[in-house]
Amino acid sequence: MxxxxxxxxxxxxxxxxxxxxxxxxxxxxxxxxxxxxxxxxxxxxxxxxxxxxxxxxPDIMRLSVGVEVRRATAGEAFKAARSASATLTRALVRAGVSADDLTTNELSLGPEYESYPKVTGYRGAQGVDAIVRDLSKADKIIDAAAAVGNEVRLNGITFEVSNPGRxxxxxxxxxxxxxxxxxxxxxxxxxxxxxxxxxxxxxxxxGPTPVHLTGALVEDKASVSPGRxxxxxxxxxxxxxx
CATH class of the missing domain: 3.30.110.170 (Protein of unknown function (DUF541), domain 1)
Known part of the structure; x- marks a missing residue:
């Protein structure tokens, strides 16, 4: 050879x-x-x-967002997380995300410790992936999610080509x-x-291009760009x- x-x-x-x-x-x-x-x-x-x-x-954006709360009891934390998540969902839909394009990606509940086994409270969290098909609404949707309250966590965005076959x-x-x-x-x-x-x-x-959102980005209302x-x-x- x-x-x-x-x-x-x-x-x-x-x-x-x-x-x-x-x-x-x-x-x-x-x-x-x-x-x-x-x-x-x-x-x-x-x-x-x-x-x-x-x-x-890219012609679509995937927004990873969720809520996180801390309460004295597990029941209170779970209830507060579910309530905050429902508020977040309504805000996303009002901003232009289709309900069919919302997918739950996290639902968690657990104790937090001062020093094990002493429990200081409970953390509840629920996350959602939102598909934004109209990129002209991307900034508006991100702002709407951030405006829900202190419980909101913006975890990042990913831009994708929805149909890469051609x-x-x-x-x-x-x-x-x-x-x-x-x-x-x-x-x-x-x-x-x-x-x-x-x-x-x-x-x-x-393939997809991930972008991590920061507090400064949201506060400055900087435009997000999908690039190529x-x-x-x-x-x-x-x-x-x-």
């Missing part, structure tokens, strides 16, 4: 603009894995890793073309000709050599 590693890493070619899919598809920057090529003379095969990526604007199709096409360009060049360098594809496997990269996300595909393609 002859291994040609890190030779001609700069051979990755950019793929043209694919505006019909809502972003720019291109061959990803060459790295150690993208330049790894294996020519197997005994089996007449060459394996190449191609990379492709597309930049897309973007991934473009990234996949770019990665496959990138692999073909590399394989053809390496085959020629090895004095061979490139044959048919024998095997394809892929790995999807990129890069969805990428690494594809390993095995070709026959002739």
């Amino acid at each position: 002859i291994k040609l590693a890190d030779a001609l890493a700069a051979s990755a070619l950019a793929i043209g603009m694919m505006s019909t899919l809502g972003g720019t598809a291109q061959a990803a920057s060459a790295g150690p894995e993208s330049a790894r090529v294996v020519v197997d003379e005994t089996r007449n095969q060459i394996a190449v890793v191609g990379q492709g990526a597309i930049s897309a604007a 973007q991934l199709e473009a990234a996949r096409a770019a990665a496959f073309k990138d692999a073909g360009v590399k394989a053809k060049q390496y085959a020629a360098l090895a004095g061979r000709q490139l044959g048919e594809v024998l095997e394809i496997s892929e790995e999807v990269t990129g 996300q890069t969805l990428g595909v690494n594809v390993r393609v095995v070709y026959r050599l002739r």
Whole structure:
């Protein structure tokens, strides 16, 4: 077996603009894995890793928010947490979140100790994930949640592309073309000709972008921005050599 590693890493070619899919598809920057090529003379095969990526604007936001209370008894803490959570839910719905886009992600109740086993009180908490589908309302919804009261805990937001299928199709096409360009060049360098594809496997990269909210952000009413996300595909393609 002859291994040609890190030779001609700069051979990755950019793929043209694919505006019909809502972003720019291109061959990803060459790295150690993208330049790894294996020519197997005994089996007449060459394996190449191609990379492709597309930049897309997120269209939904996930807000992780909840309430936390402390009371003298477990019953009081549980009741107060449930009441505060109901108030929070109503505020989110009034601000523009659909009730169908609210999901409970935490419900907890437990003692707090001054020094074990002496109990000083009980902590009750309930959390919710809210999907915001209209990003123009993002600031309004965050402000509405924070205004519920001191019991509210803003845990962070995540921006996502709700339907990444079309973007991934473009990234996949770019990665496959990138692999073909590399394989053809390496085959020629090895004095061979490139044959048919024998095997394809892929790995999807990129995804949601988490953002942690701070007290200063809420107090200043700073605008939250989704920015852009890069969805990428690494594809390993095995070709026959002739």
